[in-house]
Amino acid sequence: xxxxxxxxxxxxxxxDGGGAVFKQLAEERTGGRVHIEIYPNSQLYKDGEExxxxxxxxxxxxxxxxxxxxxLGLPEFELFDLPYIFPxxxxxxxxVDGEIGxxxxxxxxxxxxxxxxxxxxxxxxxxxEPAAARALRISVA
Numbered sequence: 001x002x003x004x005x006x007x008x009x010x011x012x013x014x015x016d017g018g019g020a021v022f023k024q025l026a027e028e029r030t031g032g033r034v035h036i037e038i039y040p041n042s043q044l045y046k047d048g049e050e051x052x053x054x055x056x057x058x059x060x061x062x063x064x065x066x067x068x069x070x071x072l073g074l075p076e077f078e079l080f081d082l083p084y085i086f087p088x089x090x091x092x093x094x095x096v097d098g099e100i101g102x103x104x105x106x107x108x109x110x111x112x113x114x115x116x117x118x119x120x121x122x123x124x125x126x127x128x129e130p131a132a133a134r135a136l137r138i139s140v141a
Contacts, residue, residue: 001035002026006063007047010040019063036061054113074107 023036069077
């Protein structure tokens with residue numbers, strides 16, 4: 001059995017939609033040998049607790065924000081939290097699917113984590129007119 005925990009509402013497409021598809025495909029393709037239990041909306045662990053639960057083996061699968069990897073010693077993933085670094089989603093996909101992405105995900109594997117996919121990667125890009133940025137509130141911590 002694989003426990004898949006995430007912190008967002010069950011009807012959020014990028015999380016439970018992808019999780020539900022993964023569950024269906026995994027169970028079908030393993031002939032039912034693998035069973036996936038999805039725990040949305042922090043049912044098992046709160047946002048700050050999930051990574052530790054994964055490291056302890058209490059859950060086997062998460063859908064964390066890439067910002068969760070910095071505290072694990074992988075600050076390179078903070079690249080994805082920088083607003084407007086990618087001009088559009090196509091460039092984001094090329095980065096994730098290309099050499100940079102492969103190198104980043106090797107870092108995860110070095111810490112015994114494996115990426116299944118990038119579900120609904122948050123995107124803040126230049127898809128708006130520059131004048132629209134005046135209406136945005138951007139904070140940098």
